Amino acid sequence: MRAADEAALHRVARRRARQDVQRKERVDVRYSVDEKTDILAEARRLGLAGAHLVGAIVMAHLNGDLTLPEQRTTTDDLVDELAALRTQVAKIGTNVNQIAHRLNAGADPHPVDTAVLAEAGRVLTLARQAVAAIDTTADVAATQRQAA
Template sequence: MAEGPGHQGVPEEEQPAATSAVPLPRAADAAAVHRVARRRKREKVQRTERVDVRYSVDEKAEILTEARALNIAAAHYVGAIVMAHIHGELIFPGQRTPLDDYIDELTALRQQVAKIGHNVNQIAKKFNSGGDPHPGDTAGLAQAERTLTAAATAVRHIAAAANEALTQRAT
């Protein structure tokens, strides 16, 4: 069996503390930002309009570092990012997208179909509760079984579609 973090035989309290790793930027993300920044066209005349923004010392340092890494001016970097967001080419973490709405709709649909299955299951339970069967009970049970099977299949397909959408959102 594979050992967990730490050294073999070292009690848990003596194991080295896990470092809080800062997630590394993905190469694709950096490339996308560079493409967006390079996409901003030069104007024939110098831009004269300004928008003043205040940043903390740390935020400014991060902006300058990224701009230098892309070999562009910080103002160009900030302007390109803002314009990309305005034109729908850049989505911020936590921002809702149409894909998020789609996932929510699928989740709600799955819950509704599951409730149908639950209701049909209750009907089948009533049919099977004992006593003398009525002439339509056998046909009703057969239909309940077909409906339960269809509802379960629908729930699985809806869940698969939601999982696929989640995978698409994560990439």
């Protein structure tokens, strides 16, 4: 699965809000054993019920938030790739923070710790700048898509 597809699916599946009134209407759909297995595996990976995942995707499509593969534009792909990239860069920042925390946790410092902490601070600053640039770029792309 491409990062853009994964980001779009995750965004859509998490967006479907609970309602005050229980949903009671049903639409029956038939899947092959393999399709059902894939749906349930993806739902588990996202921490959702299978029905919630399917419902969220269908409603997102009906609301214009999720296009079928042949309806996607390059801007849709760009925004979703940027979302996936942002997640990856943010994880780098988290890892650098953990390294810095470990080095600052006490104990006897090693001579190299000062240099590692300085480099960690530099990398963390770069990661934050990258995340901000990605956010700005994704916002501009999404805004231009909505205006089109």
